[in-house]
Amino acid sequence: EPEVTQTPSHQVTQMGQEVILRCVPISNHLYFYWYRQILGQKVEFLVSFYNNEISEKSEIFDDQFSVERPDGSNFTLKIRSTKLEDSAMYFCASSEVTPDRGVGNTIYFGEGSWLTVV
Amino acid sequence: GQNIDQPTEMTATEGAIVQINCTYQTSGFNGLFWYQQHAGEAPTFLSYNVLDGLEEKGRFSSFLSRSKGYSYLLLKELQMKDSASYLCAVRDSNYQLIWGAGTKLIIKP
Numbered sequence: 001e002p003e004v005t006q007t008p009s010h011q012v013t014q015m016g017q018e019v020i021l022r023c024v025p026i027s028n029h030l031y032f033y034w035y036r037q038i039l040g041q042k043v044e045f046l047v048s049f050y051n052n053e054i055s056e057k058s059e060i061f062d063d064q065f066s067v068e069r070p071d072g073s074n075f076t077l078k079i080r081s082t083k084l085e086d087s088a089m090y091f092c093a094s095s096e097v098t099p100d101r102g103v104g105n106t107i108y109f110g111e112g113s114w115l116t117v118v
Numbered sequence: 119g120q121n122i123d124q125p126t127e128m129t130a131t132e133g134a135i136v137q138i139n140c141t142y143q144t145s146g147f148n149g150l151f152w153y154q155q156h157a158g159e160a161p162t163f164l165s166y167n168v169l170d171g172l173e174e175k176g177r178f179s180s181f182l183s184r185s186k187g188y189s190y191l192l193l194k195e196l197q198m199k200d201s202a203s204y205l206c207a208v209r210d211s212n213y214q215l216i217w218g219a220g221t222k223l224i225i226k227p
Binding site for chain 1: 212
């Protein structure tokens, strides 16, 4: 079964450093997401991306965050200057888009990238 | 504001049936999702409801009442591997998924 893959699975970084989290969505999917989940807390929406631009973003997704689709397969989340409170599991997800039904109803999640900022 | 409410924790016995409720207030509605999440793992899709009524999928069923802002997930013939958190999420008018905090389900033998 096709799956969303994420790298790295774990990353420890020093406060103030830049981090890039990488994702390869399911190949025929066109709608991409980043979510985060701080340990023990609820999943939070960060951003959605379609047609090479941000579709929606939450209040969490401020100027220190950016997303990019550098080529036909990768989808990246960059955190410019990490803070302690950025420590969380970051999930990439994707869903299909069809001409007749629009954005698919099933959102497939990657296994996540654990980010620890020290 | 947008809000999803579900119980924090529930306990049930192996082989039994459990119902996990979810109530929501969101700006618009474009479907309600249930996900299962084991500790330290990604959420996995269980069900999707956009119309009122019951959707059955094997041991799991999900119900939606849009007028009441209410859904439940019904798990039958519980197995130990069903011990997990169950997340209710609503897609709002901006197609953002608004997540509940999850219900931790503990299965006892």
